[in-house]
Amino acid sequence: MSQSDDFFDSMFGRSEGQSTDPKEEEKAKFEAIRYYQKGEFSLYISFVDLKQRRSFFNYSRMLSAEYDPTIQRIKLTFSENMIELEGMHLEKLYYQLMENQVKEIIQQDKRYIEIRNSIPTVFELKII
Numbered sequence: 001m002s003q004s005d006d007f008f009d010s011m012f013g014r015s016e017g018q019s020t021d022p023k024e025e026e027k028a029k030f031e032a033i034r035y036y037q038k039g040e041f042s043l044y045i046s047f048v049d050l051k052q053r054r055s056f057f058n059y060s061r062m063l064s065a066e067y068d069p070t071i072q073r074i075k076l077t078f079s080e081n082m083i084e085l086e087g088m089h090l091e092k093l094y095y096q097l098m099e100n101q102v103k104e105i106i107q108q109d110k111r112y113i114e115i116r117n118s119i120p121t122v123f124e125l126k127i128i
Contacts, residue, residue, distance in 0.1 A: 032121045033093065034104040045097075046104040047083065049125050057081070059100050067094040086124035093120035 036042045046056040057078050066075045072090050076083040076097070085093070085105065096102050107125040 032106050032108050032119070033096075033102060034106070035096070035101050036103050042100040042103070045100075045102055047125055047127065048104060048106040050107050050109055055127055057083075065094065065097060067091060082128045084124065084126040084128070085122045087120065087122040089118050089120045090122075092118065093122075096120075 042059065044056045044058055046054055048054050061079045062076060063079060064077045067073070067090065068075075069091060072087060074085040074090050074094050074097070076085070087108075093102070093105075105122055105125070107122050110123040113121060113123070
């Protein structure tokens with residue numbers, strides 16, 4: 001296995017010799033937040049908008065983060081970009097970001113989201 005394969009597998013949570021389960025892939029499509037597994041390498045965070053456009057950033061380039069509970073917004077300041085997240089139950093996500101636990105944040109269409117108890121959900125994603 002090449003070094004790039006190792007990197008890809010670590011980013012997507014597969015270990016050597018492990019095949020991808022189609023049921024797990026289908027389940028993952030509906031997850032709003034994906035996390036690194038314990039012991040996984042957590043260098044990058046990926047953001048996916050409603051049009052499936054993806055951007056990733058290195059955690060080491062994150063300079064600061066702000067959470068405003070009154071409007072449920074998180075502002076992440078990276079060395080060259082700012083990212084604004086708005087949604088529901090974002091306090092938990094704020095602390096998970098602080099601990100580099102988040103692998104991917106997928107924007108959800110507010111019209112189709114059921115109310116979920118205390119699960120962080122992002123409706124607005126702006127990369128500035």
